[in-house]
Amino acid sequence: MKTKIIYPIVFLLISSLSFSQGFKEKKEKVKALKVAYITEQLDLTTEEAQKFWPIYNAFDDKQSELRHEKIRAILDRFEPGNVEKLSEKDASTLLTQMESVEESLFALRKKFIKDLQGVISAKKIIKLKKAEEDFNRTLLRQIKERRKG
Template identity: 40%
Template sequence: MKKLFTLFAICFFVSVLQAQESKHEKIKALKVAFITEKLALTTQEAESFWPIYNSYDETMHKLKYEEMGKIKKTLKETPLEDLSESKAKKMYQEWLSLENHMCSNRRNMLTKLEAVLPYSKIMMLQRAEWEFHRKLIDQLRSERRKGKERKE
């Protein structure tokens, strides 16, 4: 049953991957398939896990790319000589607040997962996230190297 569910999930997310346009959606679909395979969730666990994890992931994406993106954009566009101490302090406080919010969001997700998954699977989730990010970074580096080789 677990293998059938995993196979179905992977096939579903591969088809979603092909239909999606944005990089974020493609990466998200790959991440879901990767986590599904690594955690080997039962049907009952998956039904409880994915709503919690997806809510966490959506909030993190919003915080990292939308909210933090605003700070990065302002910092990039402001010449260092024009960055007053008061403006820097305000940006710093916003950044610190976002970091706290991201940490709180993760803690909240983990607390909710305690009620639906054994601790071993929660730890496997952490490992799966690390492995997924490592593979993603390695793939991006490989694509950049191939792009540079073609240009030469």
């Protein structure tokens, strides 16, 4: 039942993001919406929330750094659409670098789960993963609908 209430709220809040806002402002609003959504879905106690959010925020920041900066740095070295022009050696190097980033992300996620195990229950950790996926799916749907409209 909560999900049926939350989805329309997230939908309305995301759709209220105006095109005139800067990227940083939009990112801040999306982050605030994500925090509200996760908080609602996990139903954290005050004590859990005080311990959970610093761990989550550190994880989220590091994950963003790995995804956006390192992956972009790798991919930006090659112009989009020029994959056909890559030599096999350059493609192999790029693939190795991409695998390294993916391994770093996996190790980060494992550490994050381990850190959370002393803070929230295993069931809530699973709920967190589902809440993140649901939020991201809703966000992507909103972005697609905006581009169509």
